[in-house]
Amino acid sequence: MFLKKLSLINYKNFASQNFEFDSKINCFVGNNGIGKTNILDAIYHLSFGKSYFNPVATQNIRHGTDFFVVEGEFEKNGREEKIVCSLKRGVKKVIKRNGKTYERFSDHIGFLPLVIISPADRDLITEGSETRRKFIDGVISQSDKAYLQVLLKYNKVLVQRNSLLKYFAANHTFDPDALSVYNDQLHGYGTDIFEKRREFLEAFIPIFKRQYKAIAGGNETVDLSYDSKLLDTSLLDLLTQAMEKDRALQFTSVGIHKDDLNFVIGDHPIKKFGSQGQQKSFLVALKLAQFDFIKNQAKTTPILLLDDIFDKLDEQRVAHIVALVDDQNFGQIFISDTHAERTENVVKTIHQSYKIFKL
Structure with a gap:
């Protein structure tokens, strides 16, 4: 192409x-x-x-x-x-x-x-978790249509649940049964997304490590790790446990929209412990791994x-x-x-x- x-x-x-x-x-x-x-x-x-x-x-x-x-x-x-x-x-x-x-x-x-390597990629290290989630979702979505559709459905339900929480607060009312309808939907969509992200990272991380080694030599150890509460607890349980907290905050405080990707060098966060050169190598390796992954998946x-x-x-x-x-x-x-x-x-x-x- x-x-x-x-x-x-x-x-x-x-x-x-x-x-x-x-x-x-x-x-x-x-x-x-x-x-x-x-x-x-x-x-x-x-x-x-x-x-x-x-x-x-x-x-x-x-x-x-x-x-x-x-x-x-x-x-x-x-x-x-x-x-x-x-x-x-x-x-x-x-x-x-x-x-x-x-x-x-x-x-x-x-x-x-398509894959882009740009100085703007530094945001992946310096910015919040949303930037790194978008990276994961973007790579998976280029070769998995179903994933993107489920993600869009999850986000739509999330907006609806947050609107309901705000409605409860504004009208001094609360209906746990109405909230549970959204909990069930978020659990279904969110669990699918979590599993896809986990599968993706299992395949992606070895490619990334190989690219980093080729760029920076073999003296440094780097890693990516998936940070998600769903690794330990089902999303339905998390939503149930957080119900009172969500009611007070008026938004959904748990779910796959809170997941993160940890960037690690020598067992430490690269944001704090990586030199400028190491961070550049890390980002280029990340994008070249993205290239390899998409090429293999999309044929x-x-x-x-x-x-x-x-x-x-x-x-x-x-x-x-x-x-x-x-x-x-x-x-x-x-x-x-x-x-x-x-x-x-x-x-x-x-x-x-x-x-x-x-x-």
């Missing part, structure tokens, strides 16, 4: 721009602020229907205009696939595949598998986006990524960098065709 053409209209800083890509390596070079990352984000948009960097959809519309259109022509399994993602202010976002509008965005997730080689990669990583880590790209089993890759000469010197060492776009 690869992206042949990209068309941008009023997307971020681009009024109108068209690109034709090489099936292997494509590099965007130029000064900071010129829009290199925005092109990568547009490609991400075609895969996920949203920006990787900006959760507020309307802020991706070019200043002073009312809409954006991102259009991509892909080749997948010998077929032409045209994806269009568009947004107009005040109107719901639209995603089309070959002219047909998706009724549910979730139906598109996984159709164009399709994901597109790889490397945002500002050479500025943020030392030569050893870049060399490892370059070696991966040199592998015939690798697919299409997009690179952004500020130094044209540095980028060209690196891609020349790779025995693949390439294009360089100077912005």
Whole structure:
């Protein structure tokens, strides 16, 4: 699978721009602020229907205009696939595949598998548990449609249960039977999600460790561990035990929406005990493991986006990524960098065709 053409209209800083890509390596070079990352984000948009960097959809519309259109022509399994993602202010976002509008965005997730490595990935270490849950859910969802649907159902019931708790507080009433209806639903959906996450991490962690060792050498031990109360107690029991607490807080304090993924180096949290270099290696290993996992599950080689990669990583880590790209089993890759000469010197060492776009 690869992206042949990209068309941008009023997307971020681009009024109108068209690109034709090489099936292997494509590099965007130029000064900071010129829009290199925005092109990568547009490609991400075609895969996920949203920006990787900006959760507020309307802020991706070019200043002073009312809409954006991102259009991509892909080749997948010998077929032409045209994806269009568009947004107009005040109107719901639209995603089309070959002219047909998706009724549910979730139906598109996984159709164009993609992995991005970016300086923004640091949020996985520095931010709260929600960021790490989104990472887990995002990886699983790209190859498991059923998982994403169950997750959406869980979140919908969670909103309803929280609304009921607020209603009880506002009206000085309480009905445990009404709450138990939501408890049963959360237990069913939540248990499925918990089991899928646990299965995923059993397969994912060895891949991650292997990638880290290849990048950083064999002197450091790293690990990922799943932090969930469901490891010890059923969700139904947890919800029952927390009923009075939830009633006081007016929201659901237990469940798979509280799970976390612990990042560990040498038996210590990498956030506190990992050097900057170790944290970078950890994140790159995490994303390359994601690439391997999705490739194995989806039976399709994901597109790889490397945002500002050479500025943020030392030569050893870049060399490892370059070696991966040199592998015939690798697919299409997009690179952004500020130094044209540095980028060209690196891609020349790779025995693949390439294009360089100077912005």
